Amino acid sequence: MTITGGKPGRAALHLARAASLAPSPHNSQPWFFVEEGHDRAFEVHADAGRRMPLTDPGGREMVIACGAALFNVRTAVRHLGFRPVVDVLPEPADQHFLAQVSFGAHATPTDDEESPARALSLRHTHRGPFGPEPVTEALLAQLRDRARAEGAVLQVLDVPEKVGLLARLVDTAERADRTDLWRAVELAHRVGPTGVPVGACRAHPDLTLLAARD
Known part of the structure; x- marks a missing residue:
């Protein structure tokens, strides 16, 4: 601060x-x-x-x-x-x-x-995998209202095909990032006491549907 x-x-x-x-x-x-x-x-x-x-x-x-x-x-x-x-x-x-x-x-x-x-x-910030429990319609409606109050739109992806497409796009971006050595160095400098705690990254990115941080 x-x-x-x-x-x-x-x-x-x-x-x-x-x-x-x-x-x-x-x-x-x-x-x-x-x-x-x-x-x-x-x-x-x-x-x-x-x-x-x-x-x-x-x-x-x-x-x-x-x-x-x-x-x-x-x-x-x-x-x-x-x-x-x-x-x-x-x-x-x-x-x-x-x-x-x-x-x-x-x-x-x-x-x-x-x-x-x-x-x-x-x-x-939760950096682990998502749980299997579905989000209730009541909560989604409340989140939409909150977003609307801020002048934004909450877009919910609830069609499996769209979720799969998003997962593939995220995976493509993740793999492209891994080929960038200097970006990897930049991220490494943001892990530790002044950045993201090491213990916060709980799962390898390849073990989740939407690639997480490695």
């Missing part, structure tokens, strides 16, 4: 801690945060120095990770009892300045809004 802007306020530290719990490619955490003094506003910036250039050449995964951090910031603002006011790309000339979040009107958070706040510290 990196936060700049003099001595940070208590609210800024709360937001930064929440943001730093977001998922990122191989735990690279490609972001830094700026406080605009006395908890007036909170900025989310992409840190290009933490981007994995061979794994993420276009920076798309870096921006997605920062988007997840921004979601956590919004969740933390609601937990404090305010409505988040978000300005995306506030300075178009600075493409790494992704968002500014300020405190809007006071509003007591609902139970639905508090639930994600409670879950922030519990979230973790």
